[in-house]
Amino acid sequence: MSLADRWRAARPPVAGLHLDSAACSRQSYTAMAAAAQHARHEAEVGGYVAAEAAAPVLDAGRAAFAALTGMAAAEVVFTTGSRHALDLLLSRWPAGRTLACLPGEYGPNLALIAAHGFRRRMLPADGTGRVMLEEAAAALAADRPDLVHLTPVSSHRGLVHPLADLVGVCAEAGVPLVIDAAQALGQIDCAVGADVVYSSSRKWLAGPRGVGALAVRPELAGLLVPGPEAGDENVAAQVGFSAALGEYLAAGPAAVRARLAEVGSLSRQALAGLAGWRVVEPVDEPSAITTLAPTDGADPVAVRSALIAEHRIVATAAGVERAPLELTGPVLRISPHVDTTETDLAAFAEALVAVTAAD
Numbered sequence: 188m189s190l191a192d193r194w195r196a197a198r199p200p201v202a203g204l205h206l207d208s209a210a211c212s213r214q215s216y217t218a219m220a221a222a223a224q225h226a227r228h229e230a231e232v233g234g235y236v237a238a239e240a241a242a243p244v245l246d247a248g249r250a251a252f253a254a255l256t257g258m259a260a261a262e263v264v265f266t267t268g269s270r271h272a273l274d275l276l277l278s279r280w281p282a283g284r285t286l287a288c289l290p291g292e293y294g295p296n297l298a299l300i301a302a303h304g305f306r307r308r309m310l311p312a313d314g315t316g317r318v319m320l321e322e323a324a325a326a327l328a329a330d331r332p333d334l335v336h337l338t339p340v341s342s343h344r345g346l347v348h349p350l351a352d353l354v355g356v357c358a359e360a361g362v363p364l365v366i367d368a369a370q371a372l373g374q375i376d377c378a379v380g381a382d383v384v385y386s387s388s389r390k391w392l393a394g395p396r397g398v399g400a401l402a403v404r405p406e407l408a409g410l411l412v413p414g415p416e417a418g419d420e421n422v423a424a425q426v427g428f429s430a431a432l433g434e435y436l437a438a439g440p441a442a443v444r445a446r447l448a449e450v451g452s453l454s455r456q457a458l459a460g461l462a463g464w465r466v467v468e469p470v471d472e473p474s475a476i477t478t479l480a481p482t483d484g485a486d487p488v489a490v491r492s493a494l495i496a497e498h499r500i501v502a503t504a505a506g507v508e509r510a511p512l513e514l515t516g517p518v519l520r521i522s523p524h525v526d527t528t529e530t531d532l533a534a535f536a537e538a539l540v541a542v543t544a545a546d
């Protein structure tokens with residue numbers, strides 16, 4: 188069986204077309220059963236006793252996250268998602284509060300960075316939004332920030348930054364590199380030596396919603412001592428996420444990444460030249476996120492609604508708030524997982540033409 192067939196067979200049949208993994212992938216039967224089983228165990232023996240019994244599963248989940256992020260020796264904690272992870276990290280960041288990031292940084296991250304009192308400065312990017320390494324190295328050497336924050340694959344554009352190269356640039360400059368891997372984990376190799384990596388469960392790893400993880404290098408791990416603000420935790424969701432991490436590792440990270448890159452390229456080929464839309468990414472960008480910018484006034488929000496209502500196709504309308512320093516208008520985003528076929532993509536292209544004409 189191919190990877191696509193195994194991925195499809197591992198979860199319920201889709202109602203329509205699901206082209207929205209960057210928002211929330213479809214969970215597997217195994218991940219759903221693991222979470223449900225834990226909830227049942229809570230009812231049988233009590234929530235806190237069940238949590239103790241689940242400790243080995245959660246340890247395996249954290250170890251899988253550490254393996255996928257190249258943080259074998261690191262401290263890994265579960266969070267309620269990527270936003271929570273960044274909030275936790277920044278709230279405990281010790282000394283200097285000057286942060287460098289790219290113009291394409293995720294809007295909600297920019298808001299958190301500001302809320303925690305960090306001064307922000309921009310790293311240089313080219314016309315597509317991609318970091319320019321030599322210029323970035325020079326900027327970091329000239330005026331060293333306290334950390335670099337990078338979102339290696341963004342939510343508003345399927346652009347992939349040269350993560351491994353930037354790790355080298357930051358190491359050279361002696362600046363810790365913090366990675367928002369909400370979109371990168373599962374799509375590109377994130378085990379390349381960053382100092383902090385955090386991500387969400389529900390996106391490319393296809394775990395449940397409302398859970399994520401944060402991995403921090405031992406030298407910075409003092410940051411993660413649980414504070415008095417720690418609240419209750421959704422252990423069932425952590426168990427489901429752990430199951431999804433295990434399944435992802437079993438599927439073969441390199442094979443999944445290669446297939447996602449292929450699906451991205453097939454998407455851009457299927458959508459090239461559609462009237463009223465421009466594909467934003469280079470055809471062979473190794474990401475399964477493809478965005479379409481309207482060229483003739485179509486409204487991505489209305490188009491998304493019509494795709495769901497009339498064709499049962501799920502995509503995303505991404506507004507400028509996703510990347511307020513880079514996006515100049517809203518885009519329509521598709522983010523198919525490994526089981527999406529060329530027939531599916533052709534069906535999407537046809538539906539998009541139909542709803543655009545009616546818009």
Ligand SMILES: *Cc1c(COP(=O)(O)O)cnc(C)c1O
Nearest residue numbers: 268269270271293342369370387
């Ligand atoms: C989805 C997303 C987040 C937020 O993740 P949550 O788990 O919902 O907090 C952060 N950064 C990027 C790039 C995202 O795509």
